[in-house]
Amino acid sequence: MKLRLPFSRRHLSCRQVGRLVQGYLDGETDEETAAKVAAHLEDCKRCGLDAQTYREIKAALARNAPGDLDESVGRLREFGESLTGDQGADA
């Protein structure tokens, strides 16, 4: 279920964008709302900076995620292939 505005408005206020911006960055707003938020972020420097801050925080959190899972992935892939009789080997 995507976040959407309770009513249709051509332009959003900074307050509305403040409530929507994180969902927008997470891809959790519907298309129409996303387009309106994006338009506001283009025009409003303050909200644009706000969005940029959250974007950087999200990116840093993703980079901080434990990254040493490659060996586990390899073993699990082998396990999956053993379950399906190597059918996925060429996929």
Next chain:
Amino acid sequence: MLRVARSITRNNHDAEDLVQETLLRAYRSIDRFDGRHPRAWLLTILRNAEINRHRRRRPELLRDPDDAQREPAAGGAPSAEATALEGAFDADVEAAFQQLSPEFRSVVELVDMAGLSYAEAAELLEIPQGTVMSRLHRARGRIREQLSTTRPHAGSAG
């Protein structure tokens, strides 16, 4: 899936076991899968496998914060100023993240680190989607507040 398991179990070995168990269960019950929403289906199996692992103890999605023995944020020495700046920013974000309450940390881990949608995180944590959203947004707001005390211009880290 491995990242989700990692955020639940908090160590790589248990995470791998949990995903293996999930794959096995999925393989055995593939006949009952209707082909729709495979991610949600697998996450449900994973959650059930985790609950079973702890024999009806409440799912340990929200562990003691002191258990979080996380790896260093970035490996290797920074080779350029930009990398150093990014590394310092990441370290500040990590420090702020560690100060969050377990409830807030778990949604950040599932959405920002494991890449789940709000709906998937809600299903896994057995809380309403609105609660995922409000916790996540408040958690990031707190990280941001924390950053503003360590770096006055948190919006221009790069």
